Amino acid sequence: MSRIFAIATKEIRQLRRDRLTFGMIVGIPLLQMLLFGYAINFDVRGLSAAVVDEARTSMSRALIADMQASGVVRVSEYDASIGDLRRSLRSGEVSIGVYIPADFERRRLDGDRPLAQLLVDGSEPTIENIARAFVAMPLPKRAGVYQASRQVFEVRTEYNPEKRTAVQIVPALIGVILTMTMTMFTAVAIVRERERGNLELLITTPASPLELMLGKLVPYVFIGLIQTTLVLLLGVLLFHVPINGSLWAFYLAALLFIAATLTLGLIASTLAETQMQAFQMSIFVLLPSILLSGFVFPFDGMPPVARWIAQLLPLTHFVELVRGIVLRGAGLAELQVPIYKLLAFTAVALTVVTLRFHKRLD
């Protein structure tokens, strides 16, 4: 324990003197935040949807079939009540809810109210747009089902009623920034010691590989938490991102994610021989993380291979967690799956690292 403390102290001292790295701790979140927050808007299809059909008539079933035929939504579950549907939405299992009320037939005949409701998860950037497009899209006209000028759906955006991109982007951006900095910092920190010859000395000391690794990681956990707080603070101050869930749950999710990305950085450090290589490897992780994690594009539109790769990226699970907690106000109990996935990732990665790291030069 005292050795871990010694290594951590040394690491912090060095960090304080390395102005470039120190600057990046604050600079990267700041830059990304402004970039993504102000400059980016998105658009997609194939969203998973939950349906509550209280009407249960041939016409309501025809409507659901038409929706699916459009290719924009894919019905993945049928719920009994609007309450169940909201729960699925909040836990992130589905992105869109279709609610067909019991008086569907009457609405159909009256013709002055929308026939059904679309409940949209506003915490994901692109889904909102899709829903809008969906409403505007003419469904095939079945005789007598809906008339030409009739508005079929009424859209209700949940969790982000003003439909602001920044609100959708900011929480997940914490994950992108952490992926970038945590992976890179740890990988570089260890490879640098190897390059400068410090490692040859370190491994002739009584410090065990685990002590070496943990001592190296501890300071970065705090740096990660600082960055997390920084981005969240900026998000709230600049973009008025609401924090709907508990702050404790949020920080717990952040900690789990930081642990996962740090071990990922450690793996990179056992593979890379120069700081440049370590740097490249962290970019190699970053790109698929941004594209496949659900940060930018919803999973529902991705081919199976991409989804499978996404499952291996810690960011995927963090994005799911953080949007659930911060925007949808979900509790940890509702988000057990991504939590366990992050834990599993960290455990496997740490095992790989300790197996790969020998106190030898060969």
Next chain:
Amino acid sequence: MNARAESGPAISARNLTRRFGKLTAVDHVSLDIPRASIYGFLGPNGSGKSTTIRMLCGLLRPSEGECTVLGHPVAREAEKLRLKIGYMTQRFSLWEDLTVQENLDFIGRIFGLDGQVRAARIAERLRQYHLEDRRGQRAGTMSGGQKQRLALAAATLHEPELLLLDEPTSAVDPQSRRDFWESLFELVDRGTTILVSTHYMDEAERCHGLAILDRGRLVAEGSPRRLMDSIDAIVIEIEADDVRGARRALDGEDFVKSVAQLGNRLHALLDPQRTDPEGSIRALLEKQGVQGKVERVRASLEDVFVAATRFTADDEAALAGRASARQAVHAGESG
């Protein structure tokens, strides 16, 4: 320090071999290094000195053979050895962005020295190695000699029984080297065993025992004096006005194994079987019309080194490789 009280050699290696792919860096080296002495590895770059030292402290696994250090078989008990050995790497391997005090404090913590002991030990080392007024200076800004004293202070902070020093003086001026060796003898007085690799002849000569390594093989071993007395060559010195002419006179003669020029003198190693060596040389000089004084002299350690490394050569490529290595040795001696 109870190293003296314990029996058996500090280091014992049997057929230690290390291969990197096709290259055999260390080739069946066997040696015993007695406790409380300074033992030197002398050899050109690439002769396997560093690789051997790294195997002895468990950083590299031998491809063949085994070694026991301070009674511990290295292969199985490397971790137990960590507290008993101090290792000074060839390259400065402390942290250049930490201060002298911070570096020593870190090493002290890593070796598990408790607060008071650590503070006292650090103060002692700072005094011993004249670093007291450098305490707050970053290691990266210090001179070669200062860095090396810091490295020695760090390597001895936990009072190891065995010190492994890999070319400790390669970036250090002559006065600092002299001081450094003084501190090594002080450590030996207190019972520490020291293994030091070098390519400087004057340093090698200071060791109690010496192993000459060449292309991974142990080619000569013993105390410097014994090695010089039992050299397998005749050493001749020629003083001549026309030194270059004298040199040409010796060229191409089979019994002349090596010639080196030192100012207006030539230093030649001859085949030990040669009868009347002085006469043969005088005859050669006369044939070329060169005036000179020929004298048989005592072998120096460099002669031992040249004889040991050159005479064992058995292929041209190796010869070419060692020519440059010998230059390094010469350069070292004049430095």
